[in-house]
Amino acid sequence: MATTAAAPPYVSTHEASNTGIWSWLTTVDHKRIGALYLVTALTFFMIGGFEAEIIRAQLMHPNGTLVSADTYNQLFTMHGTTMIFLAVMPLSAAFFNFLIPLQIGARDVAFPRLNAFSYWVYLFGGLFINASWLIGAAPNGGWFGYAPLTTMQFNPGLNIDFWVIGLQILGVSSLAAAFNFITTIINMRAPGMQLMRMPMFTWMAFIVQFLLILAFPVITIALVFLQFDRFFGTQFYELAAGADPLLWQHLFWIFGHPEVYILILPAFGLVSEVLPTFSGKPLFGYPVMVYSGMLIAFLGFGVWAHHMFAVGMGPIADSVFGVTTLLIGIPTGVKIFNWIFTMWGGNVRFTVACKFAIALLALFTIGGISGVMHASPPADLQQTDSYFIVAHFHYVLFGGSMMGIFAGIYYYFPKITGRFLSEKLGNWHFWLTFIGMNLTFFPMHFSGLAGMPRRIYRYDAGQGFDVYNLISSYGAYLLGFATLLFVWNFIRSWRKGAKAGHNPWNAPSLEWSLPSPPPDYNFAAIPTVTSRYPLWDHKGNVVDYHDGDQVKSAKELGIPMPLSTIKPLFTALFMTLMFAGLLFIHKHNWPMAYTFMFGGAAGMVISLYSWLLSPLE
């Protein structure tokens, strides 16, 4: 390494085209990191989905006997935690990584090694939380871990410890990534790529990063309190000491509501790429889309207590939060209309990606409408903690976020791998998912309004829920089958799919000017951008941008590339070990606790210093 560093910068260029496991462990290429995120997050999506299938099997008939109440608690907690923090957020991160530099005309993110670090922290954090299954003590306090229910007094096992520590680890990953992307979008844009020329996905990603850096510190602190209560005997959530049972709820939802926009805005961004391409028309109302995104993000910090109407905050607070929640529906609705007008009068090509995008419009709207319904406190009192809420957030999360992400995967798979996903299998996947999703979640509106509470592992027959639950469970199996088809499609197409050219969909944005998959340096020459749709002329015809199929290496072109390095991985690993040491405090095993915590901290600081002091290129 020393020799490379001493050589003049242009000679230090290396061949990044190598494969093999080591190249993946040390990669700092945003596209490869994006691919790592994609595959890891899809794996966690499968795990979370499997947990859901068990839940639905248990609830299929009254008085189900498949799992115990305790296991059931672990299942729904891990299902929610996995889907939100280990599947949907990282799937969005996969696209942030892969797309942002390509869309703004950059060769990489601002801090390539920090990017690798984010991924490894995410992976280790995900493994850490799931390791709890191995000792039969998976988190069991719900994805929002309400304290004081999660304090030592009421939840003495290791379950919550895994959850608290795991979320802290994952928070580091999200924050590090967010600082990186903010800097990237501000500072790495190609000449002429003004903010108001950025593709809509990059815009939504930009907004999401601000939500992340403002929302995550709040849950970090709420978790710190819980950690301290559990490990060091503080009294933040100790009712006998005068603590307020609402403290956690407020802190959690100050994070939690922005979090739901962290989950949906990237999907909105993807759909805003897919629909114009397949309609052959520019995005309708581009500036309105940008500003409504900003408004949603800003208002998103002022609605959190709509999750708490049932606790009795009083008429003033209820009215204020009810009104802000209704308000936030407006910019959201505006977006839906903009997408519809984008397709209006266009020559729509109904590819699988386009179908998923259209499904988002329909299904998210249903979820948005039920959301507006529980924005009204009196209505919410009937709906809260019932299956109606479960229906709402699955329409926005599955019908919204996941549909958008599937649209993104079908659309960008050719760019990522150089091959198409099979449209034939994709159509099966789409229709089965669409039907399965509605079969699963639509009946929940009814079971919820009929009075079926959330988070129960059993219900008696004859209360009017039976048939809805039966339908939901069949729907869930269908969804599971559809997902398996998708995975099969994904794996097969990665190896054998039909080859894709550089712009297979006739899309307008910069990433499609590059070969599929793009070379490690992305752009042989940094482009100069003169419009929002650089690959379309003013009539919407595709202008050919690429310069032959001869892809030269970075060395031939004299482009300096960042050196691959294992240090971010080690820093992430040691950090995870440091956090893991807290588990031993619970068992009063101080020698192990100290070994892990201090050993991990020392290892982390050493790898961090050696990372910071070694040159990037």
Add this chain to the structure above:
Amino acid sequence: MEHHGHTPTTTGLDNRKVAIWAFIGSECMLFASLISTYLIYKGRSVKGPFPHEVCSPPVCDTVMKPILNIPVTSASTFVLLVSSLAMVLALAAVENADQPKHTLGEKILGNSKLWLFMTALLGTTFLGFQAFEFTSFVHEGLTIRTNLFGSSFFTLTGFHGAHVTAGVLWLLTLLAIDIRRGLKPKDALIVDIAALYWHFVDVVWIAIFTLVYLIH
């Protein structure tokens, strides 16, 4: 670090400086959560010691004096303020490292090592005050487990102290670099970034000093 000139950025600003400002923005929310919690729990402890009020039986077993020590904390607040002055002088010294220095005053003002060292030293002094404060509280019967005030007070000021500690380590790292190869005007940026962090930690203390120590 040498090659950093060769990739111009969109805004002309350095990536690291953009990132540190985003980081500082994020830290606002971190401390907002801590400060809110402290304020929410103010006056809610069911037993003493209390920050500003005497606690007498039956609430406390014995009569307990208000625990906050304003004179000592005023001194430590002053120390932290002065450390910020030392920090800007360190930055100015690095920015002007190439300028010829004639008078003694110019030599002292232009000595980046001195000012980096002074900043770190004052930061450490602040931490010393905090250690003194924490131990005397423990002797007077207030720990992080005693009551809501203890939990929220030690966590809030402890988080701040941890930030100061990280800052001191950062400054010492810069000092080591300065001693080894000398910081030049082209290095001003890495000092600037550390300085922004340092001042931010100072600013947080300004808020804490008023909200926790003075207002009652």
Add this chain to the structure above:
Amino acid sequence: MTHSDTHVSHVDHAALGEVKEHPTWSTYWKVAVILTIITALEVWVYYIPSFVASHLFVPTLLILSALKFAIVVLFYMHLRYDHRLFRALFTGPLIIAMATIVSLLFLFGHLVIHAG
């Protein structure tokens, strides 16, 4: 190479109005003195029982510390002289953070609006 680089970046900065005049060490001194005076004032009013009892005590302290806060940010963190992007990156989150604190104080009944 280094030379032309500095030159280019200099032009850039000027074009963006980024670096205006930089505070000098005499500014720094004055700022330090003002900060010290305000701190002394804060501690002083803390020891005047009649003032502490009055309605003015809390607002006065809040204003004084806000002043200190602003001075450090504007001069020591040279936000006053720096690129407006940095100002945005700091003020946006600061506003959300302060609004959050205030809302929480209302929600937990530490601040109350007296309506009639």
